[in-house]
Amino acid sequence: MATTSPAKGGKILILPGDHIGPEVVTEALKILDIIEEATGAKFERDFDLCGGASLDKHKDSVTEAVLKKSEEADAVFFGSAGGPEWGHSQPNPESGLLRIRKRLQVFANLRPCNFASKALIHRSPIKPEIITGVDFTIIRENCGGAYYGEKTEEKDYGCDPWEYSRPEIERVARVAGALAMQRDPPLPVWSVDKANVLASPRVWRRITHEVFGKEFPEVEIRDQLADSLAMLLITKPTAFNGLIVTDNTFGDILSDESGGLTGSLGLLPSASLAGAPAAEGGDSPVLGRNNAGGVVGLYEPVHGSAPDISGKGLANPVAQVLSLAMMLRYSFNMHREAEVVERAIAKVLDSKDDGGLEVRTGDLGGTAGTREMSEAIQGEVRRLLKAG
Numbered sequence: 001m002a003t004t005s006p007a008k009g010g011k012i013l014i015l016p017g018d019h020i021g022p023e024v025v026t027e028a029l030k031i032l033d034i035i036e037e038a039t040g041a042k043f044e045r046d047f048d049l050c051g052g053a054s055l056d057k058h059k060d061s062v063t064e065a066v067l068k069k070s071e072e073a074d075a076v077f078f079g080s081a082g083g084p085e086w087g088h089s090q091p092n093p094e095s096g097l098l099r100i101r102k103r104l105q106v107f108a109n110l111r112p113c114n115f116a117s118k119a120l121i122h123r124s125p126i127k128p129e130i131i132t133g134v135d136f137t138i139i140r141e142n143c144g145g146a147y148y149g150e151k152t153e154e155k156d157y158g159c160d161p162w163e164y165s166r167p168e169i170e171r172v173a174r175v176a177g178a179l180a181m182q183r184d185p186p187l188p189v190w191s192v193d194k195a196n197v198l199a200s201p202r203v204w205r206r207i208t209h210e211v212f213g214k215e216f217p218e219v220e221i222r223d224q225l226a227d228s229l230a231m232l233l234i235t236k237p238t239a240f241n242g243l244i245v246t247d248n249t250f251g252d253i254l255s256d257e258s259g260g261l262t263g264s265l266g267l268l269p270s271a272s273l274a275g276a277p278a279a280e281g282g283d284s285p286v287l288g289r290n291n292a293g294g295v296v297g298l299y300e301p302v303h304g305s306a307p308d309i310s311g312k313g314l315a316n317p318v319a320q321v322l323s324l325a326m327m328l329r330y331s332f333n334m335h336r337e338a339e340v341v342e343r344a345i346a347k348v349l350d351s352k353d354d355g356g357l358e359v360r361t362g363d364l365g366g367t368a369g370t371r372e373m374s375e376a377i378q379g380e381v382r383r384l385l386k387a388g
């Protein structure tokens, strides 16, 4: 293991949100404490409300003051928003998150799907010979499409326009291209759409190919319809190893499917970025650079607020902790520490196979609670940082 990154840090706005959000955010921040202590990095933390918690206090899912604070931060660390008690009449809790994503223009939502630990392969509902080696990242357009169209909602009629324009498609295609080029050879990219039926996906496909043809000619770009991809991710998931760039709605749905592939949504992190992140040791990001020399980002698990298990100490903290690792890597250029966190999680999940105790939450077939799982990860992070 390489030594730690030079002491850094920056400003983080923390929005734990609702239900299991605060439970898993609390645990993830303990890992940040350990990293601060070991590296000398200083993270200024500001806590505020978003989602149902904000509706209860301010009658709005996110206030203008919080939106301003999110712009002033180097990164936003988010839990999850929503729950049955707030319903869906507008503004609902989820609208707060959508508004922050839009305000920060974090248009590229990276949602990796791979196994945090080899031992978990046998937890997947997919046969090991099919799922072993799966490793793709969905790059979901995060600030446009149907989630942001001007809505019409009447008693017996509803309409959500699904629109994309050239600049929105170009910028997310460029993030996909830049990330593909960070590997040698470049990663293959699948552009996923419904160009056989819908107009904006046809524009998406044409412009994506233009961008790759002109700016990333070395990258192999292929098209795949979203419906058949949903099927193929189950029958031949490793065929899509690499990057999948797609629109907001398809990316949301397909990334929950990733939770099915890996066996639990409690494992999957995400990073919503305002530009292409720099490779380790590479140049600073051009678009969306923050004051910490990384990229402006909002970090949250793929999962939601899981009201069915909240308040019981049962939630798996791994997705939130892996989101913290993504924050360290992309917004603070702390690649080494991000890797330490990821390795610590793998070590904990593999501990039984390595002759240790099994520490796994219920979603992974274990009996550990949120805190117990988190403490095991903290112990490994400490150990790995100490080992240098």
Ligand SMILES: NC(=O)C1=CN([C@@H]2O[C@H](COP(=O)(O)OP(=O)(O)OC[C@H]3O[C@@H](n4cnc5c(N)ncnc54)[C@H](O)[C@@H]3O)[C@@H](O)[C@H]2O)C=CC1
Pocket: 020, 079, 080, 081, 082, 083, 084, 094, 097, 265, 266, 267, 300, 301, 302, 303, 304, 305, 306, 307, 308, 309, 314, 315, 316, 317, 319, 363
């Ligand atoms: N980014 C966000 O804030 C998101 C919010 N939501 C909101 O969350 C609420 C619940 O939505 P659902 O459809 O139930 O999706 P969900 O992702 O909250 O839960 C789906 C299933 O996965 C389980 N699960 C999720 N995270 C887990 C974890 N960390 N550990 C163990 N099990 C976990 C839940 O117990 C549940 O059975 C809704 O209000 C929804 O709108 C949904 C997705 C994203």
Ligand SMILES: CC(C)CC(=O)C(=O)O
Pocket: 094, 095, 097, 098, 252, 302
């Ligand atoms: C605004 C969110 C609730 C949408 C969603 O499900 C997600 O981003 O994963």
Ligand SMILES: [Mg+2]
Pocket: 252, 253, 256, 302
């Ligand atoms: Mg979702």
